[in-house]
Amino acid sequence: xxxSGGFLQNMYVNLLKARMLEEKIVELYHQGRVPGSxxxxxxxxxxxxxxxxxxxxxxxxxxxxxxxxxxxTKGIEINKIFCDLFGKKEGTNCGKGAAIRICSEKVLGxxxxxxxxxxxxxxxxxxxxxxxxxxxxxxxxxxNTSNRGTFHESLNIASLWKLPVIFLCDNNQYGIxxxxxxxxxxxxxxxRGVAYNIxxxxxxxxxILAVYEATKEAVNHAKSGNGPYLIEAKTYRFRGHxxxxxxxxxxxxxxxxWMEKCPLxxxxxxxxxQGVITDTWIVTEKNKIxxxxxxxxxxxxxxxxxxxxDLFKDIYA
Amino acid sequence: MRKITxxxxxxxxxxxxxxxxxxxxxxxxxxxxxxxxxxVTTGLLDKFGPDRVKDTPLSEAAMAGxxxxxxxxxxxxxxxxxxxxxxxxxxxxxxxxxxKWRYVHGGMFEVPLVIRSSMGATFGGSAEHAQCNEALFMxxxxxxxxxxxxxxxxxxxxxxxxxxxxPVLFFEHRALYNTKGEVPEEEYTIPFGKAEIKKQGEDITxxxxxxxxxxxxxxxxxxxxxxxxxxxxxxxxxVPLDIEAINQSVKKTGHLVIVExxxxxxxxxxxxxxxxxxxxxxxxxxxxxRISSLDVPIPFNDNLKNxxxxxxxxxxxxxxxxxxx
Ligand SMILES: Cc1ncc(C[n+]2csc(CCOP(=O)(O)OP(=O)(O)O)c2C)c(N)n1
Ligand SMILES: [Mg+2]
Numbered sequence: 001x002x003x004s005g006g007f008l009q010n011m012y013v014n015l016l017k018a019r020m021l022e023e024k025i026v027e028l029y030h031q032g033r034v035p036g037s038x039x040x041x042x043x044x045x046x047x048x049x050x051x052x053x054x055x056x057x058x059x060x061x062x063x064x065x066x067x068x069x070x071x072x073t074k075g076i077e078i079n080k081i082f083c084d085l086f087g088k089k090e091g092t093n094c095g096k097g098a099a100i101r102i103c104s105e106k107v108l109g110x111x112x113x114x115x116x117x118x119x120x121x122x123x124x125x126x127x128x129x130x131x132x133x134x135x136x137x138x139x140x141x142x143x144n145t146s147n148r149g150t151f152h153e154s155l156n157i158a159s160l161w162k163l164p165v166i167f168l169c170d171n172n173q174y175g176i177x178x179x180x181x182x183x184x185x186x187x188x189x190x191x192r193g194v195a196y197n198i199x200x201x202x203x204x205x206x207x208i209l210a211v212y213e214a215t216k217e218a219v220n221h222a223k224s225g226n227g228p229y230l231i232e233a234k235t236y237r238f239r240g241h242x243x244x245x246x247x248x249x250x251x252x253x254x255x256x257x258w259m260e261k262c263p264l265x266x267x268x269x270x271x272x273x274q275g276v277i278t279d280t281w282i283v284t285e286k287n288k289i290x291x292x293x294x295x296x297x298x299x300x301x302x303x304x305x306x307x308x309x310d311l312f313k314d315i316y317a
Numbered sequence: 318m319r320k321i322t323x324x325x326x327x328x329x330x331x332x333x334x335x336x337x338x339x340x341x342x343x344x345x346x347x348x349x350x351x352x353x354x355x356x357v358t359t360g361l362l363d364k365f366g367p368d369r370v371k372d373t374p375l376s377e378a379a380m381a382g383x384x385x386x387x388x389x390x391x392x393x394x395x396x397x398x399x400x401x402x403x404x405x406x407x408x409x410x411x412x413x414x415x416x417k418w419r420y421v422h423g424g425m426f427e428v429p430l431v432i433r434s435s436m437g438a439t440f441g442g443s444a445e446h447a448q449c450n451e452a453l454f455m456x457x458x459x460x461x462x463x464x465x466x467x468x469x470x471x472x473x474x475x476x477x478x479x480x481x482x483x484p485v486l487f488f489e490h491r492a493l494y495n496t497k498g499e500v501p502e503e504e505y506t507i508p509f510g511k512a513e514i515k516k517q518g519e520d521i522t523x524x525x526x527x528x529x530x531x532x533x534x535x536x537x538x539x540x541x542x543x544x545x546x547x548x549x550x551x552x553x554x555x556v557p558l559d560i561e562a563i564n565q566s567v568k569k570t571g572h573l574v575i576v577e578x579x580x581x582x583x584x585x586x587x588x589x590x591x592x593x594x595x596x597x598x599x600x601x602x603x604x605x606x607r608i609s610s611l612d613v614p615i616p617f618n619d620n621l622k623n624x625x626x627x628x629x630x631x632x633x634x635x636x637x638x639x640x641x642x
Contacts, residue, residue, distance in 0.1 A: 060390070093423030101421055108389060109422045113409050119382025120414065123394070127387035130342060130368060137386075153379035160374070314424035315458045317482035 005276045018045035018069035019264045029243045041066040043238030046263030047170045049073050050211030060137040067140045071102040082300035095306040115148030122154040125165035136164040136222045144175025155196040162227035166218045172237040177249040190232040205233030206263040318499040326472035327357045334479040344371035345397030381407035385414045389426040401436035402445045415484035416459030429482045437490040438626050443617035449578040452585050461485045462556040466530035468498035473507030490528045510557035518548035521572040529576040536632035564596045571602035581609040
């Protein structure tokens with residue numbers, strides 16, 4: 001496919017933002033400034049950003065604990081993202097759901113019990129179909145979470161009723177410490193699609209264009225009334241399951257092999273080679289993003305905590 | 318006034334609400350083509366078509382969880398879970414997703430859904446097709462729980478449930494489906510959180526739910542012959558619970574008995590007991606009595622089953638014993 005320079009630059013900026021956000025969150029965590037755990041998505045940004053960029057504004061998305069960066073791509077204000085990270089009142093969830101549950105009208109939130117995403121995304125897609133809306137739901141999920149029964153129930157129903165939902169697996173090879181070989185009976189998560197008569201695609205999850213193109217195709221498929229799609233993006237979690245994880249279950253060699261395939265550096269080199277971007281342009285962009293992030297952090301750190309008036313609010317509508 | 322069955326009353330509520338609001342839709346196992354095992358969804362498919370009335374595969378987790386996804390994106394799903402026992406299969410979706418999605422997302426979403434489920438120990442049922450497990454769901458904030466006891470209440474409460482912008486668990490006792498009662502032709506709804514005094518009395522306050530309301534009312538007649546005049550209160554919804562109505566009655570009678578079909582331990586009665594002793598302890602003349610199913614899995618054999626489920630006779634005997642204490 002041919003893309004304009006502006007399109008590729010925009011894609012790069014989103015990817016860079018995601019990486020810088022993810023790295024900043026890790027840094028803040030180790031400075032003791034995050035009042036909770038951090039499941040870093042460093043190394044997997046191409047999957048999250050590429051998938052998200054294939055959506056229109058009126059499409060829906062559901063994230064995972066590892067896809068915090070996709071919220072920024074989807075247009076949620078960075079101030080709010082940091083407020084949620086710190087549990088502040090001005091976040092999207094009023095200090096009640098942490099950074100994993102950043103949400104908006106179009107970002108439907110996250111299920112703390114892994115596997116809730118499948119049923120909720122499928123139900124949202126059913127709703128969109130009933131309302132005759134021309135939108136889709138993009139549901140991110142992890143490889144190990146595909147072992148929940150809800151995955152199988154949802155894929156069956158989504159296929160049966162031809163619902164506009166895209167299941168996008170970030171297969172980072174691990175669920176906490178367990179390697180996919182020890183958790184999953186098939187080699188590829190995508191192999192499971194055939195059991196439910198759902199078209200699938202396996203892509204290089206460290207190639208933002210590959211993820212984008214596959215998701216775009218899935219979106220078109222769903223919007224044409226053809227039902228769900230299952231995409232598997234093969235990628236790798238650069239860091240531990242959560243910060244503090246010593247990664248005793250895998251080797252440093254394995255990690256460095258994957259780090260060679262860093263999704264940001266690969267895309268950057270490609271665009272530099274093509275002359276779409278330059279080193280000085282990158283520096284300018286980095287500075288802009290850095291400033292945006294620093295401003296957001298100070299906004300969030302100086303903003304208020306939720307209080308007594310919020311405690312019982314929103315249990316019921 | 319005309320008399321119709323509990324199942325017909327529910328069916329009318331569904332017809333009326335689906336007519337009133339096209340965002341309302343319903344799905345469940347065998348609800349569309351055959352109108353449900355309990356004949357509550359009869360005629361809906363013909364009237365509203367296959368988009369709004371759907372048969373689902375055997376997938377309770379998806380059924381309940383999808384309702385949350387649909388509700389947060391602008392529709393108003395009603396789900397039939399065939400047996401309340403099967404709510405255990407979608408416990409996460411009810412207890413963690415439906416009940417908490419709004420709160421943990423800071424009020425971003427409304428979750429207007431209804432899960433209807435049949436319950437109760439009836440002919441031929443045993444452990445996994447017989448339970449009244451409403452108390453399980455009372456433990457989490459975020460979900461409303463309805464226990465209709467008459468056709469009139471069934472209709473009015475279901476209409477309220479469908480219009481509520483929160484998740485509602487609606488428990489239909491299977492022994493009640495064929496019971497008849499007066500239901501007006503005119504439109505009406507019944508508010509949540511408002512108890513009804515089914516029978517006035519001065520001696521003992523009896524709080525009863527679902528099928529136990531009629532058993533308590535029968536017990537009231539027997540007890541009257543013995544000179545004991547009980548007051549029977551039906552809270553109709555246990556979340557929200559009209560504890561004020563119960564407090565007021567206890568202030569008058571000085572005695573409280575709770576009759577429920579669920580298990581005793583951690584039951585609805587346990588919660589009401591705790592609340593009443595917190596609120597009006599000084600008015601109590603005797604310990605609070607709980608009459609409930611015994612804490613055993615519900616056995617198949619009728620001889621055994623009858624020992625487990627509170628009968629009218631048992632209610633009468635236990636209340637007489639309480640008075641003599
Ligand atoms: C139902 C449930 N079981 C277990 C957990 C604990 N848990 C959180 S993340 C996780 C690993 C998930 O692995 P995967 O789906 O591959 O996602 P990844 O963390 O790799 O992004 C586990 C076991 C949970 N949150 N919910
Ligand atoms: Mg994983």
